[in-house]
Amino acid sequence: MDSETLHAYDTGAAEYADDWETQPAGTDLQDAVRRYFELGRTADVGSGSGRDTAWLVANGFDAIGIEPSAGLRAEAARRHPEVEFHDTALPELDGVAANSFTNVLCETVLMHLEPAAVGPAVRRLVDILKPGGVLYLTWRVSATDQRDDAGRLYAAVDELVVKNALAACDLLVDEQVTSASSGRTIHRIVARKHQQR
Template sequence: MADLETIRCYNQLARQHAAFQRSQQPTAIYRLIETFFHPGAPTIDVGSGSGRDVAWLNQHGYPAIGLEPLPMMIAEARKAYPDIEVRLDSLPELSSIEDASFDNVLCVAVLMHLPPSDLRCAVVHLARILRPGGRLIVSYRTPPPEGERAIDGRLFTAISPAAFTSLLAANGFQLLFLEEIPDHSRPLIRWWNVVAEKILLSGSADCRPVY
């Protein structure tokens, strides 16, 4: 999460954001996890926020750790779920994670907070940390009605599903599932859920923009 205004907002209001996340039950995401993730295999939640999904993963047979870029959110996660492991790290580089470390990678409500220039590099590194045959679940939402910068300052980059799935394909992924669903509490917001599998083709480690 490289956008400084977004970081500031989440750190200042960490308690409120963590409480809101814990109040939501992402039924569609949990359904996708149970359908596509490898049970019992090493799992990571990139951008783990309140810790809700790391706790759920561990409780349902997916041994998981979380990565979170914001110290205040990590503190909230550890307070709510003392038994989970959460490390300080962030997209796009995921610099503390070794290559091919995980069979399951979850990335929910994160990519839309990245500047567009970081999106390609983020996908490169999501591919890098997955083993061949590993599964990736990504969920991201559309911007708020006021535009890509919300009233509170958070960035919500508009991500085209077609462009995103092409980016996945260019970095060694095969698309398994794609859906658009409404946000139940905010009728003007839509979510895109994407499931992909890392195939034997290696993704490029080059994060430079393509012109």
């Protein structure tokens, strides 16, 4: 994860969490999860305030949050004490076993990575999925690499790099849409990992 972005989330955790928790419900994300995920062990990678992880748990998923920002993990644990949150970061996801999740959710995280880390990060997200498991992946669309006033990186993610990293998957959804929650333009992919032969 980009260190300046991580620092911004650590120092402004309460404000960012307040913003995310009060945004409109992510009904598009929730609809996709209901359609494509199967009940089972689920990882929310880059779980932020824990809002989506808590929704997953409330809807029957055995879900955990994965969040590298200590500040955001503390906010998430305070706001959603029923949810388990872990400290590790893309692209490595140290300590997370391969083939261990039925579903992986990674909502608007990729653009916070340096471009060279995007391919390895996506391959690692696929790696932690069980064969036949489903990945829900989005990133904010940007024409150029930029930073906001807080220093958060919003890199221009190359969708071909993402798709090449999904070679072990079938694409179920591939679209550019407006997020129901943030109102921002995002690219959404839902992919199913190939069954082992």
